[in-house]
Amino acid sequence: MTTAPLDKPGSLKALPLGKARLSHTAVFWLGFCAVIALLIVAPLVLTEFWRRFLTEVLIWGLLAMSSDLLIGYTGIVSFGHSAFFGLGMYGAAGALLTVHPPNLWLAILSGLAGAAGAALFVAYFSTRLRDIYFAITTLIFSQIFYVIIFTWTAVTGGENGLIFTRPHLWIPFIYDARFTTTTMHWFVLAVVTASYLILRRVTQSPFGMVLQSIRENEPRTRAIGYAVERYKMMSVMLSGLFAGLAGVLYAVQNEFAAPNFVFFLTSGETVIYNVMGGIGTLVGPIVGAGFFQLARELLSRFFGDQFPYLIPLGITFIAIIIFLPQGLLGFARRWLNR
């Protein structure tokens, strides 16, 4: 990765517009702070149920955001993000079950290690292939992990999964207390915000520019001299790490790890969040996750638990692809990436 960085595409145009660009930055960060402030205050206002709901939306949003790095920026669709999510979950579960007293940071580290292992495996094999083949092989690889976790009952608990207790929210020398739903929410919010800032920085870095040029024209990027496969592997691994982080958060929030989350459906829903919210925006997938989860909640409240909510949501999903291919936040895509 010693190649020269690409120029940012906007740099030429941005020069004479120095003033407009400054105001864009100001508006962006003001909006960012407003949203974060709202999310910080939210748990103080909401009821217990909606507090948990919002936290879960943030976690699913993080998972979807990680997959956006692949779909929206590298231009490859992963149908295997459940593997990274699940390995993060089981990695965290392993640390929480073996170490006493359970340690939050150890759980995060071990979950990330699990996800990184899965990501390395998937990245090595599937980045040899282009778009459609990549989607199929990631799907098949995630099923490998599912079969292993489902059948290896001695270690993973098989179909029943693993149950454990939540670690304390422990910040060395500063804070040590049990998680409440409010502190859990703030913790998740902090992790998701940090992940967003890191991913935003990555997509705007020279590395991110190369990824976007792979998305726009892979043969040309290769012809310029970039080692496309290596860049793709890096992006799959990075994406897998953040997906694993989402898995850790989910495990800590719900105090269990279950093979259902490694199943293909989780990957599929991740893709749906991306497409609904708008790919290539990083925040779009979070909005998509919120939209999906809220619609599901409202549908099952309105029509009862047995209502097949995936039918109307699936039809909405198809309609969005056909009529609104940029997703709900697509109109703001350029603005958000500046």
Next chain:
Amino acid sequence: MGAIAQFFQAIPLDLIIIQTVNGIVTGMILALIASGLTLIFGIMDVVNFAHGELFMFGAYIGVLVITATGSFWLALIGAALIVAILGAALQIVTLRPLIGRDPLNTILVTFGISLVLQNYALWQFGPVSRKIPEPIESHFTLFYLQYPWYRILIALLSAAIIGGFWLFLKYSKFGVWIRATAQDRVMAQAMGIPVPLVYTGVFAIGSAMAAASGVLFAPTTGVDHSMGLDWVLKAFIVVVVGGMGNLGGSIAAAIFISLLESYAAIWLDPSQAVIVSFVALILTLLFRPTGLFVSTPR
């Protein structure tokens, strides 16, 4: 020497022969599914995620027709026809607007279709699996097993359908249109071939093949809403191993993969035997990414 002789003696020959028959039978069903999948991909550049659900729908319609009329053969034809119409309708409504867009969009749309169909089946037919009787009850003796003739019939019928389809591609006018479109879409259109109609027709034929295999397969285990995913995953593996868009390669790969899984099931739990085909896929990706059964890597 003693160790080698012992190893060969430890291989249960009767089991191997039984599993070979089993493998070829499932392989032929798989070949029927995968050839529809690879046909749709080869001609339309569409990876049909909903293929497993069309298979499942075919099986359900088969169940309904059998309970209504009692005739298995009517069910086979009825399911193929109804699912062909369903496939054509789906193609016109969802895939036609996407022609000319990035092929990734088609994966997403067909994934959406598969979600809707699967949940519709769950909602409509419930989670309990349905069973239909085998149309031929007689058995023959294979070592200590009473092996049903019906399974042999499945393999023969699948082969007949694939063969008939091949003849159709080779000699009928529509088949020539399909092959022309596969070779060069723009040129085919310029020569007056109604390409959108060819696309719809191809999707309908692929759907009908999936439905037919669904009905053929239904008596052996049973029908439930989630059966599609297993088969579509296997079919994806087959299609990648056989070389995407390559009909002959898919058929060879289907039998190859099924045989591998049957042999693995001698020593492993059936649910773990799936891993063997995953390994076959990984090895193929490593050494022959264009597919095992493609003569010249492109």
